[in-house]
Amino acid sequence: MCRETVREFSNRNMEVTGKILLALIFALYGICQVQYVSSTNVTYDHRAVVINGQRRVLVSGSIHYPRSTPDMWPDLIQKAKEGGVDVIETYVFWNIHEPQQNKSNFKGRFDLVKFIKTIQRAGLYAHLRIGPYACAEWNYGGFPVWLHFIPGIKFRTDNEPFKMEMERFTRKIVEMMKQENLFAPQGGPIILAQIENEYGNIDEPYGEAGKRYIKWAASMAVSLKTGVPWVMCKQADAPPIVIDTWNGFYGDQFTPEFPTSPKIWTENWSGWFLAYGDPVPSRPAEDLAFAVARWYQRGGTFQNYYMYHGGTNFGRTSGGPFIATSYDYDAPIDEYGLPNQPKWGHLKELHSAIKLCEGALINSEPQFVSLGPKQEGHVYSDGPNICAAFLANMDSQNDTTVKFNGVSYHLPAWSVSILPDCKNVVFNTAQVSSQTTSVQMQLASSKLVHSSSKERSYLEMEEKEWSWLPEPIGVWGKGAFSKHGLVEQINTVGDSSDYLWYTTIIDVDDDEAFLKDRTQPVLHVESRGDDLRVFINGKYKGGKSGNNSLPNITLDQPISLKSGRNRIQLLSVTVGLQNYGSFFDLRGAGITGPVKLMGFKHGEKDLSSQTWIYQIGLKGEKYRFYNGKTTAKARWATGAHMPKKQPMIWYKTSFDAPEGNDPVALDMSSMGKGVAWVNGQSIGRYWPTKLAPNTGCDETCDYRGNYGPDKCLRNCGKPSQTLYHVPRSWIRPTGNILVLFEEEGGDPHQISFKTRTVKNLCAQVSQTHLPPVDSWKSSLKTRAEGIKPKPELQLKCPSSGQVVSSIKFASFGTPEGKCGSFTHGACKTNSAIPIIHQACVGRASCSVEVSEEKFGDPCMGITKTLAVEAICS
Ligand code: GAL
Numbered sequence: 001m002c003r004e005t006v007r008e009f010s011n012r013n014m015e016v017t018g019k020i021l022l023a024l025i026f027a028l029y030g031i032c033q034v035q036y037v038s039s040t041n042v043t044y045d046h047r048a049v050v051i052n053g054q055r056r057v058l059v060s061g062s063i064h065y066p067r068s069t070p071d072m073w074p075d076l077i078q079k080a081k082e083g084g085v086d087v088i089e090t091y092v093f094w095n096i097h098e099p100q101q102n103k104s105n106f107k108g109r110f111d112l113v114k115f116i117k118t119i120q121r122a123g124l125y126a127h128l129r130i131g132p133y134a135c136a137e138w139n140y141g142g143f144p145v146w147l148h149f150i151p152g153i154k155f156r157t158d159n160e161p162f163k164m165e166m167e168r169f170t171r172k173i174v175e176m177m178k179q180e181n182l183f184a185p186q187g188g189p190i191i192l193a194q195i196e197n198e199y200g201n202i203d204e205p206y207g208e209a210g211k212r213y214i215k216w217a218a219s220m221a222v223s224l225k226t227g228v229p230w231v232m233c234k235q236a237d238a239p240p241i242v243i244d245t246w247n248g249f250y251g252d253q254f255t256p257e258f259p260t261s262p263k264i265w266t267e268n269w270s271g272w273f274l275a276y277g278d279p280v281p282s283r284p285a286e287d288l289a290f291a292v293a294r295w296y297q298r299g300g301t302f303q304n305y306y307m308y309h310g311g312t313n314f315g316r317t318s319g320g321p322f323i324a325t326s327y328d329y330d331a332p333i334d335e336y337g338l339p340n341q342p343k344w345g346h347l348k349e350l351h352s353a354i355k356l357c358e359g360a361l362i363n364s365e366p367q368f369v370s371l372g373p374k375q376e377g378h379v380y381s382d383g384p385n386i387c388a389a390f391l392a393n394m395d396s397q398n399d400t401t402v403k404f405n406g407v408s409y410h411l412p413a414w415s416v417s418i419l420p421d422c423k424n425v426v427f428n429t430a431q432v433s434s435q436t437t438s439v440q441m442q443l444a445s446s447k448l449v450h451s452s453s454k455e456r457s458y459l460e461m462e463e464k465e466w467s468w469l470p471e472p473i474g475v476w477g478k479g480a481f482s483k484h485g486l487v488e489q490i491n492t493v494g495d496s497s498d499y500l501w502y503t504t505i506i507d508v509d510d511d512e513a514f515l516k517d518r519t520q521p522v523l524h525v526e527s528r529g530d531d532l533r534v535f536i537n538g539k540y541k542g543g544k545s546g547n548n549s550l551p552n553i554t555l556d557q558p559i560s561l562k563s564g565r566n567r568i569q570l571l572s573v574t575v576g577l578q579n580y581g582s583f584f585d586l587r588g589a590g591i592t593g594p595v596k597l598m599g600f601k602h603g604e605k606d607l608s609s610q611t612w613i614y615q616i617g618l619k620g621e622k623y624r625f626y627n628g629k630t631t632a633k634a635r636w637a638t639g640a641h642m643p644k645k646q647p648m649i650w651y652k653t654s655f656d657a658p659e660g661n662d663p664v665a666l667d668m669s670s671m672g673k674g675v676a677w678v679n680g681q682s683i684g685r686y687w688p689t690k691l692a693p694n695t696g697c698d699e700t701c702d703y704r705g706n707y708g709p710d711k712c713l714r715n716c717g718k719p720s721q722t723l724y725h726v727p728r729s730w731i732r733p734t735g736n737i738l739v740l741f742e743e744e745g746g747d748p749h750q751i752s753f754k755t756r757t758v759k760n761l762c763a764q765v766s767q768t769h770l771p772p773v774d775s776w777k778s779s780l781k782t783r784a785e786g787i788k789p790k791p792e793l794q795l796k797c798p799s800s801g802q803v804v805s806s807i808k809f810a811s812f813g814t815p816e817g818k819c820g821s822f823t824h825g826a827c828k829t830n831s832a833i834p835i836i837h838q839a840c841v842g843r844a845s846c847s848v849e850v851s852e853e854k855f856g857d858p859c860m861g862i863t864k865t866l867a868v869e870a871i872c873s
Contacts, residue, residue: 040184042191042228044243048262048301048362049191049229051184055362057301059351060087060127061308062267064136065115066096067327068311070108071729072337073115076309077122079333083344084351087191088119089127089266089304091134092173095144096317109314112173116182120189127304128177129194129266130221132169134579137273137323139316141579145495148585155585156199158209158216167220170195174224185227194266195221198234198247202582211237218242233266247306249283249707252294263299267306268292270343271330272709275322275548276575276720279692279713282330284703285343286415289350289429291707293416296354297378297390299366305347309333312725315682316498319579321530321589322548324721325684335725336663336756338439338798345434352773353427356420356780360388371402375411379422387422396705414704424788426776430703433770435763435795436819441665441723444658444753466748467636468643469625469650471741473538474503474569476619485609488528489572489590497617498685502570502591504612506605510563514599520558521599523568527553527591531573531673533647533743534559537566540647543744545575545690551589556598568607570595573743575685620650620741626677628652628737645745647672652739655753657731661799662755664731665723670751672744679737681730688719689744723754758798759871760808762819765793765850766865772847796845797872803844808869810836812855815867822867827859836868 041052048055061080068076077088096110106112119126133156134142147153153161174193182188196217203210214232218239221230230242236257238244246254247267256263270288272281295303310329318325328335332344339345354361360380369377374395381387393400393411401410411417415430489500514521523534523541529551533543536559544555572591578584593608620626623633630636636652643649658664666676666683673687697716740748768791775789797803809815810832814825832855840846848854850866858864 039187040191042184044229044262046260046262047299047365049264051191055301056086057296057354057358057361058086058125058303059084059354060089060125060302060304061085061332062089062304062306063309064090064093064307064311065112066093066109066317067313068109068309068337069727069729070111070114070118072727073118074122076333076337077118077124079337079339079344080308081122081124083308083332083339083348084355085124085305085308087125087127087302087304088308089129089306090115091129091131091136091138091142091197093134093136093138093142093317094132094169095139095142098144098169101144101146106176113176113180113182116177116189117180120182124189125184125191126182126189127192127194127266128173128190129197130170130173131194131197132166132173133197133199135197136319136579137313137327138319138579140495140577141319141584143585145490145577148490149494155583156196156210156213157206158212163213163216163220166217170221171224174226177226183226183228190226191228192231193221193226193228194231194233195242196232196235199232200235200237200244202580205582215239231264231266250291250294251300251303252291252298254300262301263295264302265295265300266304268295268303270305270307270332271310271328273310273329274324274326274720275320276324276687276690277322277545277547277692278720279697280715280720281709282701282712282714283707284701284712285346285432285434286430286703287707288343289346290414290416290703292347292350293354293390293418293427293429294392296357296361297366297392297416301361305332307331309337311335312684313576314684316495316576316685318576318684320548320576321546321551321574321578323576323579325686325724326721334439336665338663338756338758339437341437341798342432342434346432349427349434349773350418350429353418353420356426356773356776357388357418360386360420369404371404372400375400375402377402377404381422389419389422390416391419391425392416420776421780424776424780425770426773426780427770431770433763433765433772433791433793435761437758437798438760438762438820440757440759441667441754442662442757444664444755466642466651466653467638468652469620469634469636470643471618471620471648471650473535473648474501474567475613475615477615477622479617479622480613480615482611482613484611486591486593486595486612487614488588488592489574490577490588492590492614493574493616495574495577497621498574499616499618499621500572500590501615502572502612503615504568504595504607504610506561506566506568506597506607508561508563508566509601512561512563512601514561515563519599521561521597523555523557523559524594524596524598524604525553525555525557525570525591526594527555527572528588529553530575530589532591533571533573535567535569535571536560537562538569540745551587571743575687618741625650626675626682626739626741627680628677628739642748644747644749647743647745649742650739651742651748652737653748655736655738656734657728657736658753658755660755661728661801662757664726664728665754665756666726666738667723667752667754668746669719669722671740671746671748672742674740674742674744674746676724677737677739678726678730679732683724683726683730686721686724688722690720692716692718692720726753759873760820760869761795761797761804761872762822762867762869763793763795764815764819764865764867765791767791767850767852767863769850791850792847793850793866793868794845794847795840795868795870799872800844802872803842804840804846804870805873806841806871807833807836808871810866810868812850812866813858813864814862815865819869822869827862827864829855829858831855832866832868836870840870
């Protein structure tokens with residue numbers, strides 16, 4: 001109706017001048033648009049989420065809004081959409097929204113409404129996991145630390161003060177979404193909501209009170225009347241008013257508790273998280289695709305990649321302890337927002353194949369077909385015209401051939417073939433045809449410059465280009481207080497800082513033997529974590545840190561003491577608060593003792609219960625040195641004597657934006673441990689001296705067989721993370737300020753900016769490869785005529801505005817090697833380069849049929865492959 005009115009209106013007013021007419025038409029369209037926002041009805045049955053009366057097969061992907069910037073959101077969501085994702089899943093992170101009690105923050109990266117509206121604008125659905133416990137490798141699992149100080153509170157159990165706060169925050173988020181009409185029945189994108197998170201994994205020690213809590217949480221959520229279903233993940237005893245869902249690397253064996261619930265996988269871990277001190281995890285695309293295909297094969301209709309884009313733990317948001325600043329997760333979109341190939345492309349193909357089966361999946365139940373001891377098929381059929389099949393080979397070693405409907409099908413080990421018409425295989429999870437990209441971190445052509453010497457390249461930076469400021473050792477200001485005995489850190493600091501100073505005085509008699517002979521007394525310190533540094537009389541003596549699996553520290557540090565008064569100054573540092581486990585909130589941190597001195601004439605001295613002076617946080621935090629301003633409290637020094645390799649120094653410099661639009665990272669390899677700020681925004685904790693162990697990485701990564709976080713590890717013996725993402729939107733063209741607080745000692749002169757650049761694309765497709773899934777769309781319908789598409793090699797430049805500028809290598813025949821080092825084999829045509837050149841150069845994407853008709857036949861009877869390496873610019 002509205003559309004007609006607009007048309008009529010424009011016809012009748014032809015004579016009205018252009019601008020006015022256009023303005024009116026737009027206004028009318030605007031009104032119509034609002035009126036057109038249709039209410040979406042969301043329910044579910046035992047097979048699927050039902051949207052407007054129609055069962056849906058949905059692919060979902062997690063993108064956590066505070067782990068990227070609002071500038072990045074539209075592109076990330078668009079890339080998810082292009083990759084075949086229908087739903088974006090995010091947690092809501094309580095502690096960023098209410099950092100202090102009775103204070104709210106929904107601005108910038110924390111603008112949840114804007115994020116959900118960005119999803120809506122892209123035409124996707126949203127799954128809002130309110131929690132409000134999130135886990136997510138996020139500081140304190142998402143809980144604000146002030147919650148811990150509410151008298152009588154006990155987290156995640158039948159406890160009135162906790163339930164009151166949990167309900168208040170959940171209601172606040174629901175109301176906020178309702179006010180903006182963001183739930184599906186209001187015309188918004190939110191089709192599902194989650195309450196709690198994986199409580200079933202850790203509920204045992206909470207006993208009966210835990211059981212009561214879960215029932216309460218479900219009823220509380222449902223009472224908020226969002227109009228969309230609520231889920232609880234990993235909660236086998238969830239009450240029937242919510243859907244219990246699955247999280248894990250594989251989910252095909254899962255069946256929901258109630259026969260009336262659909263099979264929903266809220267977290268399919270697309271890789272794994274990185275912790276400082278650990279190698280870098282990766283999960284092969286073939287295995288991830290296998291897990292997904294098995295899910296839909298065995299009755300699943302909703303699956304979510306945790307993560308689809310992992311992003312970055314900016315500021316102090318990472319949990320753990322020891323979760324790294326990068327939360328890349330080996331997700332289909334990398335930390336910087338670029339497609340992680342071939343994973344992104346391979347999954348896109350998989351999603352297209354699954355969507356070709358949607359009609360069969362929603363109209364029927366899976367019928368099991370035995371294909372062998374480690375092989376199984378499932379058929380979805382509703383009458384003669386609708387039939388889809390999945391054929392799986394779960395054997396992790398051997399390829400095999402199975403018979404299905406009288407036809408032989410070759411099934412590689414650990415793979416699933418998808419047949420949307422029960423005849424033609426359009427996709428096999430182990431066959432990757434998607435392009436790969438060689439991603440380089442290139443030295444940026446920008447300058448880290450002091451404002452007075454713009455000409456100098458950052459490579460030849462001289463000392464005067466940095467300013468510095470020492471952070472005081474031990475007690476530095478008014479807030480210091482003294483107490484008998486040692487204190488627990490989280491209770492003392494309330495997470496207002498990573499840092500807590502413990503200082504005590506020890507008097508040494510003149511006749512102590514260690515003052516004369518060459519022995520040294522030993523300081524013994526026991527800490528609950530996470531990182532510990534020892535200073536004696538203001539001098540750094542050493543330190544030790546725990547790790548993600550064992551944060552506790554026992555340190556025996558030889559020290560030098562003088563006769564008379566000595567100050568023992570211990571800096572205890574947290575590296576993200578615990579986010580998982582029963583009673584995780586009570587784990588605690590810091591030096592809880594004992595602290596002893598050994599090697600004295602009377603044996604050991606226990607310092608644990610003597611008087612200690614405490615100072616919370618750094619002076620530079622209190623007086624905001626990270627803004628880089630010169631104030632009465634922050635007198636930055638410059639000149640030739642910049643301290644290097646010394647602990648507890650603030651550094652600052654200025655820089656111009658790296659040229660181009662590629663994503664930017666700081667290479668911090670020359671530094672120790674600390675925090676970096678760009679224009680006052682914390683890019684997170686850096687820690688390149690925390691190395692992964694030497695062993696545990698696989699030279700080759702075999703996708704076959706069960707994946708776990710210990711498989712396919714990379715980077716053994718190297719720093720867990722050296723590159724730190726600096727979002728483009730935080731950088732101005734000129735005059736940016738970089739500030740570092742270095743805890744351990746480093747050389748800022750070696751810091752550089754890098755840009756993440758994808759120049760080379762490679763693809764390798766053989767004549768026996770399957771054609772692209774989309775090319776089947778028409779031929780499946782006309783299959784009676786027996787038209788079969790041919791395999792194609794497809795290339796697409798990753799960034800918008802890029803085109804293929806040249807072809808570095810192309811060969812049709814028996815090419816050898818891999819991307820970056822392809823060589824011609826014994827069999828090759830001369831036509832490959834000109835054909836590929838013509839098809840691709842000057843274009844953002846291209847596709848070329850891999851056939852003898854196209855390239856000629858250089859070696860009859862041999863299966864030929866087309867390998868191409870192209871450059872985008
Ligand atoms: C799950 C949890 C997620 C995340 C994931 C590991 O147990 O629900 O929030 O922590 O593990 O990345």
